[in-house]
Amino acid sequence: MGVLELKNVSLTLGGKPVLNDVTVDFWEGHVHALIGPNGAGKSTLASVIMGLPGYTDITGDILLDGERINDLPVHERARRGITLAWQEPARFEGLRVDRFVLAGAKDKSTDTARRVLARVGLDPDKYMQRAVDRTLSGGERKRIELASILAMEPRIVLMDEPDSGIDVEALGRMFDVLVDFKERGATVVMITHSEEVLKHAEHAFLMCNGTILDKGPVDRIDGYFAGHCMPCGHTNEPDAGELQGAFE
Amino acid sequence: MSPTQQQIETARELLASLGAFGAHISGDDVAHLEVHGNEVVGAHLVPGLEVDAEQLDDGVEVHIRVKPGARIAKPIHFCFGMLPEEGLQHIVMDVEAGEDSYAAVQAHCTFPNAVDITHTMDAEVRLKPGATYEYFERHLHGREGGVIVVPKSKVYVGEGAHFKTEFELIKGQAGVIDFDYDVDCDAHSLLDMITRIWGRGKDRISVREAARLNGEDAHAVLQSHIAVKDEAVADVNNSLAANAAGARGHVDCKEIVQGAAVAKAVPIVEVRHPRAHVTHEAAIGSVDSKQLQTLMARGLDEDKATDLIIEALLG
Numbered sequence: 001m002g003v004l005e006l007k008n009v010s011l012t013l014g015g016k017p018v019l020n021d022v023t024v025d026f027w028e029g030h031v032h033a034l035i036g037p038n039g040a041g042k043s044t045l046a047s048v049i050m051g052l053p054g055y056t057d058i059t060g061d062i063l064l065d066g067e068r069i070n071d072l073p074v075h076e077r078a079r080r081g082i083t084l085a086w087q088e089p090a091r092f093e094g095l096r097v098d099r100f101v102l103a104g105a106k107d108k109s110t111d112t113a114r115r116v117l118a119r120v121g122l123d124p125d126k127y128m129q130r131a132v133d134r135t136l137s138g139g140e141r142k143r144i145e146l147a148s149i150l151a152m153e154p155r156i157v158l159m160d161e162p163d164s165g166i167d168v169e170a171l172g173r174m175f176d177v178l179v180d181f182k183e184r185g186a187t188v189v190m191i192t193h194s195e196e197v198l199k200h201a202e203h204a205f206l207m208c209n210g211t212i213l214d215k216g217p218v219d220r221i222d223g224y225f226a227g228h229c230m231p232c233g234h235t236n237e238p239d240a241g242e243l244q245g246a247f248e
Numbered sequence: 249m250s251p252t253q254q255q256i257e258t259a260r261e262l263l264a265s266l267g268a269f270g271a272h273i274s275g276d277d278v279a280h281l282e283v284h285g286n287e288v289v290g291a292h293l294v295p296g297l298e299v300d301a302e303q304l305d306d307g308v309e310v311h312i313r314v315k316p317g318a319r320i321a322k323p324i325h326f327c328f329g330m331l332p333e334e335g336l337q338h339i340v341m342d343v344e345a346g347e348d349s350y351a352a353v354q355a356h357c358t359f360p361n362a363v364d365i366t367h368t369m370d371a372e373v374r375l376k377p378g379a380t381y382e383y384f385e386r387h388l389h390g391r392e393g394g395v396i397v398v399p400k401s402k403v404y405v406g407e408g409a410h411f412k413t414e415f416e417l418i419k420g421q422a423g424v425i426d427f428d429y430d431v432d433c434d435a436h437s438l439l440d441m442i443t444r445i446w447g448r449g450k451d452r453i454s455v456r457e458a459a460r461l462n463g464e465d466a467h468a469v470l471q472s473h474i475a476v477k478d479e480a481v482a483d484v485n486n487s488l489a490a491n492a493a494g495a496r497g498h499v500d501c502k503e504i505v506q507g508a509a510v511a512k513a514v515p516i517v518e519v520r521h522p523r524a525h526v527t528h529e530a531a532i533g534s535v536d537s538k539q540l541q542t543l544m545a546r547g548l549d550e551d552k553a554t555d556l557i558i559e560a561l562l563g
Contacts, residue, residue: 052541078547090538093502094473095560103556104546131560145542152546 003028003187004049004082004156009060011048011210018044019058020210026156031178031188033198035224036207042191043087045207046158049189050084051077064156078104081155087164087191089145091133097144098128105151116147119180121173138165146177157181159190163197175200195225259290262329265360265388280325283308285337290327296320297351307338307368316346316376323384324351329358330365333394341371345379345409352382359387362394362423371401375409377434382412389420393449396424403431405439407463412440418562422451422480429456435463435492443472444562447480447509455484461495461524468497475558476509487516490524499528504535504558 002025011019019041026032034042047055049062051074062069069077083104092100098113105112114124120143130136132144142165149157162174178200181188192198204221206214214221259282279297282290286308288301296318300311314320330337345351359365375381389395397417405411415427422445433439439459447453457470474482488497503511515528535554543553 050545053537073550074541074544075547075549075553078545082545084545086538086542090536090542092539092557093561094563095556099556099560103543103548148546 002026003065005061005063005066006045006049007061007063009048009058009062011044011055011058013044013054018210019048022060022210022212024205024212024215026187026189027203028155028187029182029185030203031182031190031201033201033204033218034189034191034207035193035198035204035221036213040207041210042207043160044210046084046160046189046191049077049156049158050074050082052084078152078154082158083149083152083154083156084158085142085145085149085160085162087160088138089141091136091141093131093133095132096128097130097132100132101144101148101151104148106153107151112151113147116150117144119150119173119177120144120147121170122147139167139170142166143170143173146174150177150180153184154186156187156189159188161191161193163192163194171196195222198222198225256290258284258287258331259327261331262289262327262358265329265331265358275322278322278325279320280327281310282327283310283329283337283339285330285335294320294322294324296349297324304338304340306336307340309340310342312341312343314343314345314349314351314379314381316349318346318349318351320349320351324353326353326355327358328355328367329360330367331361332365333361333363334365336366337368339367339369339371341369341373343371343373343381345373345375345381347376348378349376350380353384355383355385357385357387357397359395360390362390363392364394366396366398368398369400371399373401373403373411375403375405375411375437377406378408379406380410380412384414385416387415387417387420387422389417389423391421393421393423393451395422396426397422398426398428400428401430403429405431405433405437405466407434408436409434410438410440412438414442414444416444416562418444418446418559421449422447422453424451425453425455427453427455427457429458431459431468433459433461433463433466433468435466437463437466439466439468439470441468441470443474445474445482446558446562447474447476447482449478449480451476451480453480453482455482455486457485458487459497460489460491461497462491463495464492465494465496466490466492467495469500470497471500472513473502473561474511475504475506475562476511477506478509479507480509482509482511484511484513485516486514486528487518488526488528489518489520490526491520493521493523495521495524495526497526499526499530501528501530501532502561503532504561505532506534506554
């Protein structure tokens with residue numbers, strides 16, 4: 001049994017189905033990758049798991065340790081150990097890096113802030129007092145967001161395109177942090193379009209049209225990147241009737 | 249004349265109401281002035297600084313001179329306030345920062361028990377060429393509001409001078425604020441003006457910041473960061489005129505609105521020279537949803553996340 005399970009989860013937005021009967025398990029202490037074309041529903045799935053506003057009116061069940069968490073608000077899910085790293089992290093005018101990093105930290109000491117910043121390759125002496133605002137590059141904010149998640153010591157980390165907008169050195173740091181998560185027994189779910197990122201996962205899920213098309217070991221699913229996507233005839237415009245017909 | 253024991257006790261009580269901020273006002277090299285109602289209850293000066301205070305019926309008139317060339321190393325602390333629940337405190341302030349001088353003032357205005365207090369300030373500030381004068385005014389009010397704050401200042405920034413002012417009212421309930429600063433800037437001068445106010449309950453906040461860049465290459469930034477919640481109302485009018493070659497300026501107004509609060513912003517920019525340039529930016533709205541969701545995804549509930557975002561914006 002997975003630590004986090006989705007059972008028959010469907011979501012319709014603006015009259016269109018964006019998730020269609022998704023059933024998937026994420027295993028404790030394992031790194032998972034969600035791959036698939038743009039519009040497949042990968043980020044939507046992460047938003048549904050996190051319970052973000054606009055993504056809560058689902059059918060089906062989200063289970064954490066076997067307990068249904070559909071009705072829990074975002075912060076309650078976070079307090080139970082689920083968190084999300086956005087593809088494009090937010091900017092916070094005036095909010096100092098150390099305060100941001102420690103906002104959800106279990107240990108709110110300065111030492112924690114320094115340790116996690118160093119872990120993502122940012123010099124604490126240079127960054128602690130800076131603001132998480134437009135003076136930081138997207139890549140720097142991405143590292144700082146990762147540091148804030150490290151400080152939180154979560155059980156389940158959802159990472160939406162963790163490699164986007166970061167340089168090679170930062171990418172290496174990100175992979176190091178993945179090892180940290182795994183060593184601590186945390187479950188990681190990465191959304192990615194990168195073959196290199198996929199290689200750091202143990203399990204892959206191929207999504208298309210709001211559905212999990214295939215799942216299995218990375219070396220089997222990675223054919224997607226060689227243009228061997230499973231035939232499904234989709235037009236990248238989810239349609240409930242079409243989907244139902246295709247998979248009946 | 250030495251202060252009486254009663255004055256010393258009042259000064260202590262005023263400083264105590266500042267909490268941690270009051271603790272910094274010590275040491276022979278730190279200049280300070282404490283005014284309770286219309287009475288000067290404490291003062292200490294340092295070389296290069298002259299302060300004359302005259303008692304009025306309803307307040308004090310304070311003349312401050314930073315001597316030409318004087319560099320006051322440590323911030324000068326002013327503490328204005330009233331401990332009773334009711335009263336009027338009118339401050340008339342006349343400041344002259346001498347040529348090439350430097351001074352930074354931290355003014356703490358404390359009304360911890362206010363129910364019906366009016367605090368007004370009429371200031372004239374003159375910066376001589378090359379002077380730098382920083383004035384940071386922090387208000388600490390009680391939880392019930394009950395204070396009418398009316399700071400009005402007329403400022404002249406001489407050639408090559410730098411005037412920086414910050415007005416902060418974040419702790420406690422604002423009450424009624426009618427803030428009005430009017431500044432004229434000569435050539436090569438710099439002006440930084442920042443207002444940070446958090447309005448709650450039935451607070452009424454009016455901010456007017458006006459500046460004219462009259463000399464070549466004068467630069468200015470006017471910033472107002474206001475948050476209002478409950479039934480508070482904020483009305484921000486910022487105007488910046490660039491009247492000379494190379495004059496540059498920016499007006500920035502950010503207001504966060506929660507609950508039944510209302511916020512208005514009117515930025516006015518005026519350019520009277522083809523080589524001058526002024527920009528403005530005004531944003532009014534609720535707390536940014538992505539910021540909120542990010543913090544909630546770290547375990548903060550909505551109220552705590554909102555407070556952190558607003559404190560950061562204002563802090």
